[in-house]
Amino acid sequence: MLLAIDVGNTNVVFAVIDDDGQGGNRIKARWRIATDPRRTGDEYAVWLMQLLQIRGIGREAIDQIIVSTVVPRALHNIEVLARHYFDLEPIIAGQGAAAYGFDMDVDQPGSLGADRAVNAVAAHAKHAGDLILVDFGTATTFDVIDFNGAYKGGIIAPGINLSLDALVGNTALLPRIAIRAPDSDSVIGTNTEDQMLIGVFWGYVAMMEGLIARMRAEIGRPAKVVATGGLAVLFDEHTDIFDAVDPDLMLEGLAILAQRAKAAS
Known part of the structure; x- marks a missing residue:
């Protein structure tokens, strides 16, 4: 089984992925923990081993580990986890046999975040034609993949929670509100909280x-x-702009890269 680890700016996602017997992948379990570059490999192990045990998954069942990170300082401790507790050399997404394998028609190819590149790998494998990927994370990113799978560029916008944090943190009287759909389609609010939520x-x-x-x-x-990320499902209920919603795009991309690395070994 594969242990896929996605280190994002806000959370680290751990997922155990197994072959579904039909040429695809099945996510058997997933967990998330707040991203903290200071968290040691030993701390990860104490947390993760208990969760694996609860799900009845022995550490010996993990025969491959792949890591994608947009937080370089966190990588070393993830590598310690893989080597010391699973006796495995982790595959790093985008490197060696796990190279992304697509052209990057942009000014600075090396600056493309691993999360966006892995999403592109999965999206092109699953969907034909030109694609626009929308990923709701700490930032909301828009990426264009052409029909040949080449990365053409995109947009980085503040995530909705970042926008709300900036609004509340820089005003004296505006309250903290939860991100949710407004109770009506009206865009004229009659109280402060409704007006904030509408905005x-x-x-x-x-x-x-x-x-x-x-x-x-x-x-x-x-x-x-194609939309992915935590808030994709919420927004999909209130706009017809998305043709597909795939919350697991990142994990599917990691599984594809791990399979490529295994085939090349």
């Missing part, structure tokens, strides 16, 4: 719809919009 939620929907419309016009060909 954050419907403002974000309008931003996405506007940017995607501009991207589609610039691409000049039909482009399928």
Whole structure:
């Protein structure tokens, strides 16, 4: 079984992935923990081993580990976890036999985040034609993948929680509110909390719809919009801009890269 580890700016996701017997992958278990570059490999092990035991998964069942990270300082301790507690050399997404394998038609290919690259690998494997990927993370990213699988560029926007944090943190009287869909489609709020929620939620929907419309016009060909990340399902209920929602795109991309690395070994 594969242990896939996605180190994001906010959370680290651990997932155990197994062959589903039909040429695909099945996520048997997943857990997340807050990202902290100071967390040691030993601390990860104490936490993870208990969770594996609860799910009835022995450490000896893990025969491959792959890591994707956008927090370079956290990588060393993840490598310690893999080597000391699983006796495995971790595969690093984008390196060696786990290279992404697509062209990057951008000014600075080396600056593309591992999360966006791994999403691109999975999306091109699953969907034909030109693609726009929308990933709701700490930042919300929009990435364009052409019909050949080449990365053409994209957009980085503040995530909705970052936007809300900035609004609340820089005002004296505005309260902290939870991110959710407003109770009605009205965009005229009658109290402070409703007005904030309308501004954050419907403002974000309008931003996405506007940017995607501009991207589609610039691409000049039909482009399928694929959404992923924690808030994709929420927004999908309130806009028709997405053609597909795939919350597990990142993990599927890691599984694809791990399979490539295994085949090359």
